[in-house]
Amino acid sequence: MTKVLDEASENTSELNEVKNQKTLCVHDLKKKLRVKQKRQFIINTIILSVIITLLCVISVLIYQSL
Numbered sequence: 001m002t003k004v005l006d007e008a009s010e011n012t013s014e015l016n017e018v019k020n021q022k023t024l025c026v027h028d029l030k031k032k033l034r035v036k037q038k039r040q041f042i043i044n045t046i047i048l049s050v051i052i053t054l055l056c057v058i059s060v061l062i063y064q065s066l
Contacts, residue, residue, distance in 0.1 A: 024032075
């Protein structure tokens with residue numbers, strides 16, 4: 001039982017050390033955020049343009065049927 005607890009505590013301390021090494025500076029975090037926001041903006045723009053195009057096509061079809 002003691003061996004299992006010792007191994008578990010060693011594994012936990014190793015995981016904590018790895019997590020601490022992966023900390024990013026503010027510059028890297030801001031850069032990642034900008035890239036993510038840019039990607040999201042492009043996706044939103046594409047979705048909006050598709051919706052507008054569909055509405056225009058539907059309105060033209062309705063107008064022609066009158």
